Amino acid sequence: MSEEIIEKKELRVKPNLEDYEKTYREFKWEDVHKEISWFENGKLNAAYNAVDRHAESWRDNKVALYWESKEGESRKFTFLDLKNLSNKFANVLKKYGTKKRDRIFIFLPRVPELYVSFLGILKTGAIAGTLFSAFGPKALEDRLKDSEARILITNSELKERVYEIKKDLPDLEYIILVDEEEVDDGEISYIKEMKDAPREFDIEKTDPEDYAFMLYTSGTTGKPKGVIHAHYAIIQEHITAKWILDMHDEDIYWCTADPGWVTGISYEILGSWSNGVSSVIYEGRFNPEKWYSIIEKYQVSIWYTAPTAIRMLMAAGDDLPKKYDLSSLRHMCSVGEPLNPEPIRWSMRVFGIPFHDNWWQTEGGGILIANYPCMPIKPGSMGKPFPGIKAAIVDDNGNEIPVGKEGNLALKPGWPSMMREIWKNPEKYKSYFTGNWYISGDRARMDKDGYFWFIGRSDDVIKTAGERVGPFEVESALVEHPGIVEAGVIGKPDPIRGEIIKAFVVLAKGYEPSEEFKKEIKDFIKKRLAGHAYPKEIEFRKKLPKTRSGKIMRRILKAEELGLPIGDTSTLEEF
Ligand code: ATP
Numbered sequence: 216m217s218e219e220i221i222e223k224k225e226l227r228v229k230p231n232l233e234d235y236e237k238t239y240r241e242f243k244w245e246d247v248h249k250e251i252s253w254f255e256n257g258k259l260n261a262a263y264n265a266v267d268r269h270a271e272s273w274r275d276n277k278v279a280l281y282w283e284s285k286e287g288e289s290r291k292f293t294f295l296d297l298k299n300l301s302n303k304f305a306n307v308l309k310k311y312g313t314k315k316r317d318r319i320f321i322f323l324p325r326v327p328e329l330y331v332s333f334l335g336i337l338k339t340g341a342i343a344g345t346l347f348s349a350f351g352p353k354a355l356e357d358r359l360k361d362s363e364a365r366i367l368i369t370n371s372e373l374k375e376r377v378y379e380i381k382k383d384l385p386d387l388e389y390i391i392l393v394d395e396e397e398v399d400d401g402e403i404s405y406i407k408e409m410k411d412a413p414r415e416f417d418i419e420k421t422d423p424e425d426y427a428f429m430l431y432t433s434g435t436t437g438k439p440k441g442v443i444h445a446h447y448a449i450i451q452e453h454i455t456a457k458w459i460l461d462m463h464d465e466d467i468y469w470c471t472a473d474p475g476w477v478t479g480i481s482y483e484i485l486g487s488w489s490n491g492v493s494s495v496i497y498e499g500r501f502n503p504e505k506w507y508s509i510i511e512k513y514q515v516s517i518w519y520t521a522p523t524a525i526r527m528l529m530a531a532g533d534d535l536p537k538k539y540d541l542s543s544l545r546h547m548c549s550v551g552e553p554l555n556p557e558p559i560r561w562s563m564r565v566f567g568i569p570f571h572d573n574w575w576q577t578e579g580g581g582i583l584i585a586n587y588p589c590m591p592i593k594p595g596s597m598g599k600p601f602p603g604i605k606a607a608i609v610d611d612n613g614n615e616i617p618v619g620k621e622g623n624l625a626l627k628p629g630w631p632s633m634m635r636e637i638w639k640n641p642e643k644y645k646s647y648f649t650g651n652w653y654i655s656g657d658r659a660r661m662d663k664d665g666y667f668w669f670i671g672r673s674d675d676v677i678k679t680a681g682e683r684v685g686p687f688e689v690e691s692a693l694v695e696h697p698g699i700v701e702a703g704v705i706g707k708p709d710p711i712r713g714e715i716i717k718a719f720v721v722l723a724k725g726y727e728p729s730e731e732f733k734k735e736i737k738d739f740i741k742k743r744l745a746g747h748a749y750p751k752e753i754e755f756r757k758k759l760p761k762t763r764s765g766k767i768m769r770r771i772l773k774a775e776e777l778g779l780p781i782g783d784t785s786t787l788e789e790f
């Protein structure tokens with residue numbers, strides 16, 4: 216890939232992490248302990264750290280949450296408001312018999328009650344689970360059954376989907392409805408209960424290793440697994456938010472993720488609020504005009520989003536952002552999928568600042584590899600491991616392999632936000648480890664400067680005519696063509712070459728599918744990549760199948776192509 220480098224000479228704010236290399240050398244996780252509030256005897260609660268400690272400080276009346284509904288209604292909550300509300304909710308949960316380690320799930324759109332109840336659950340010592348509000352009955356059933364959830368928090372509209380499967384959920388005792396005062400048997404009215412619930416709550420003094428939340432991974436490559444995280448993860452969520460997202464007290468921060476996905480928990484609830492930052496949460500879906508207007512209205516200074524959204528904004532054109540005052544933006548980050556170089560170049564052109572890509576996974580609980588404000592960016596690279604994280608490229612036996620060579624992206628186990636178990640599936644948990652390494656399931660390489668470069672998910676890497684080709688490389692080259700908005704690339708079995716490369720592309724406005732255009736695309740790629748890496752087949756698509764967190768599901772493109780069963784699709788956006 217290119218040796219293009221983006222130096223950042225004039226940062227508007229002095230970054231919290233000023234010297235990556237020195238910090239990496241000297242860092243110890245214990246040093247972060249002082250950034251967190253502890254109870255006596257080494258106990259710690261993540262929700263207390265996110266909200267209460269600020270509510271008990273000078274930040275009590277600082278706005279924690281600027282919330283905007285999908286209809287455009289806005290509401291504000293201070294840290295003190297969130298403390299009081301989550302205390303009340305914890306009391307409601309206690310009233311209905313909640314005990315430590317109970318699984319309590321939230322099935323709501325991004326409404327304030329989602330955030331209040333998440334914090335309230337953690338305060339009782341129960342385990343919080345989140346569910347995308349677009350989930351259908353089957354996706355709900357898989358997760359609620361596997362977790363043996365006791366209580367579900369939802370609303371009057373979404374509850375219908377739960378009732379379709381409720382008879383198969385013997386452990387589900389209560390459904391809490393956040394928008395109803397009149398409820399049926401087995402249901403609890405949030406509105407009524409919250410009115411009477413006391414504002415004082417004796418927070419569970421959890422052990423750092425006690426479980427805080429669980430998440431079923433997005434299922435891009437298989438059936439969702441219940442990944443468990445401990446309260447101790449707050450250590451990493453806090454310090455990564457501080458050093459990578461570079462949170463300062465005066466910032467207004469917008470994370471566009473949904474808490475149904477790990478980013479929406481670690482960096483929209485826990486790590487971000489632990490830094491005492493004011494956050495914007497927008498309930499509605501992606502829309503270019505609306506998104507730019509949110510940045511303008513709230514004067515967002517730090518923005519954390521995903522490559523799909525960035526590519527969609529690019530597709531909406533360079534003129535659109537000019538209609539808004541986006542000058543408040545000073546730091547931008549991206550996660551969830553490989554960030555092609557082209558969107559970084561675009562962001563330099565349009566916003567004058569780059570997107571900082573970072574890499575992690577549900578299982579990792581917090582950012583693991585990142586581009587930092589203080590470090591030059593090599594577009595297309597995920598950056599360098601966070602201090603305290605040892606990352607390496609290893610072969611299938613867990614042996615480190617030389618610089619520059621492709622292999623499995625692996626991490627030394629034991630970082631604070633690493634998953635603690637896969638719920639009821641110890642075999643699956645064990646399968647992540649080889650020798651001394653946690654194997655991520657992604658392929659990557661490390662360059663001589665220690666930057667990591669994503670190649671593809673292990674399952675997605677293509678073997679063609681004896682060569683290995685990462686889909687990301689081909690997709691990045693494809694989206695450099697002005698006529699291509701998005702691309703998904705797969706290996707298609709071929710009797711001679713083993714596999715051939717097939718690309719599914721979404722065209723930009725003003726471009727029409729045609730055989731000539733296919734040829735033009737092929738020629739365009741041949742000029743950029745090694746001869747074997749150009750797509751022999753190209754198919755035009757209106758859109759690509761994606762998870763709700765915006766990841767292109769190459770396994771579905773492949774299954775469709777080959778006429779195979781498409782497997783678990785519960786996290787598919789629209790299907
Ligand atoms: P499942 O494990 O169920 O198949 P998933 O892997 O999509 O689902 P997540 O944990 O949400 O679930 O996603 C993590 C994966 O997303 C990473 O392993 C990687 O493949 C991809 N990813 C995340 N961030 C980046 C990034 N910055 N660059 C490249 N890939 C990324």
Ligand code: MG
Binds near residue numbers: 432576656
């Ligand atoms: Mg995964």
